[in-house]
Amino acid sequence: MPYSLIISFFFPAYFLICFVIGDVILQHFDSFLSLESRSEDFLSFPPMKKRLDIFLRSGMEPYPELWDFSKKLLILSHCQATVERGFSINKEVESDNIQEDTVVTQRLVCDYITQHGGVTQVPLSKALLESVARARTRYRAHLETERKKREAKSQALKRKEAEDCLQELKVKRRRIQEVCEGLAKDADRLAEEAERKAGSKMADLISRFNLLRRGHKEKLTELAVRDKEIAALSEELRS
Missing domain, CATH: 1.20.120 (Four Helix Bundle (Hemerythrin (Met), subunit A))
Incomplete structure (x- = not known):
């Protein structure tokens, strides 16, 4: 069959199919605007938190022809976004897991030892021994205080x-x-x-x-x- 005959035979059918599909897409689009676009999810769509294609796909499930047409529109400006997305690298920063109170306490201990000329030169006074003896009690009291703070903070957060x-x-x-x-x-x-x-x-x-x-x-x-x-x-x- 000559090429011209093939074109003359299939082109009207192709044009008719496109016309019918286009009419279906327009009907789906009209229904989508009348119902789906008025939904709460559509009105509160967060463009900075959710991808548009995923959102539209979930909303256009009842309209497969409209979704197929929308996919073609979405990929027009897609370019090299998938490849370029792979170039994004997150910088990792290492930090010691030490709270501020611990850092301050360590500095006080170091300064006290330095002031007396070394660990072996620190005088074991009665006040120091009593402080060490009560250390466990103070530690438990500190933990209880921190627990209450966390509970209060948790309640406020809730x-x-x-x-x-x-x-x-x-x-x-x-x-x-x-x-x-x-x-x-x-x-x-x-x-x-x-x-x-x-x-x-x-x-x-x-x-x-x-x-x-x-x-x-x-x-x-x-x-x-x-x-x-x-x-x-x-x-x-x-x-």
Whole structure:
């Protein structure tokens, strides 16, 4: 078969396939914007902490054609990022595992020994012997004091984490509330448009209306869960 005949035979079919796939991608993209992009995860996406491709892949699982198309867009500017990432080297810094109090104490001992001309020249006075005898008691008292400090610090840290968590829950609730209101508004708009249409156009609008309404109900359920979490955490902080 001549090359021109092959082209004339396959090109219309190829064009038709591309047209159909493109139409599917557009439909998926419209659904993605209507539902997935209004989710809490999408609105609170941290670009400095999470990779965009991984995030989009999880969000586009129900839309395989759209994800395939998005992958092609993402690799356009990828360049040599994978190779260059391997050139990053973390510098290791060695440091002694000695706390500040230990360093100060060692310095005091060294200064005292130097002051008397060496270890063998240090006078074993009664005060020194009594101090050595009480060293274990002072050490236990020091450990108890440090334990109480750690407990107090741990409690303060837990409370701070709980307060931060409560604040984050309130922010998430506000976002869900905004999404919920947006879905309800869009659904009402589609319902009004459907009343003025007929035939397939009306059916399409009603289908999209039902889709938004289901999303609205899901967000209301999620909103109720967030309210319970906020109430429980607030009660815990008050106790």
